[in-house]
Amino acid sequence: MVAKISSFYRDNKQLVDKQYRLFKSKVNMTYKEMVDWKKNKCSRAASIKIDEVIDRVTRLLRKPKTTWTLKDFTDSKKVVSYISRATKISDSSTPAKRKWGCMKGKNFYALRNWAYDREKEKRKPRRNPDLETNGKIYRLERALWSGTYDALPRLLTYLRQGWICDDCGKDDLLCECEKCPDCNHNRCVCDFIDLDREESRKKVRLLTWKLAKENLNDEELKYFVVKTINVNHLSHFHEYPEKVQKEMMTIYNKVY
Ligand SMILES: [Zn+2]
């Protein structure tokens, strides 16, 4: 089923795109997880307007941004602002509802009602400033996560010549030394352009994963894999080609 584009989206595309990204970066539970969570008794252990809160975010998780209305837009702001505020407070040590077996604090369950699971926080990779600012990892992530071929020219240029090109002195985004006259990209992506979206994504991800294995050392590759899998909801890991998922999981399971 192809959802109809809302007039609100058509008129406010950039605004909605930005808000949608923000919304997605805050929540860390899926639509399915929220449906299950609502049936869990502990969802009743916190929040006042429980059903309203859960239904609101659940609806947003399922709705494509292109169908968003003004109400969806303002509702997403409520979610963003609640999660931003509540995650700054640590969870209470008093069980929210001992007799129901809900042993976490109220804050924990309230956040889940807003599609934020504190338990997922612990699985975040350890912060490592060197790896986080690593240009290779950053550019590989962009290509792998998005699956769009637009990310490839910059990635390929960076891997071949680093940040600044010795020939033209420009950075990896601007260097046109290898520009392709056919596709007009700074590195040739002709092979990807005529494919349908799914095929193109698959091919981009297979290539990016191959490049990651060839260009990252063991420590970098582990970090790259763990981060990608742990932020599945942002990286769309579950949509990757089977081969990529399998090989990444093998590395992931060795780390944990
Ligand atoms: Zn150059």
Ligand SMILES: [Zn+2]
């Ligand atoms: Zn080309």
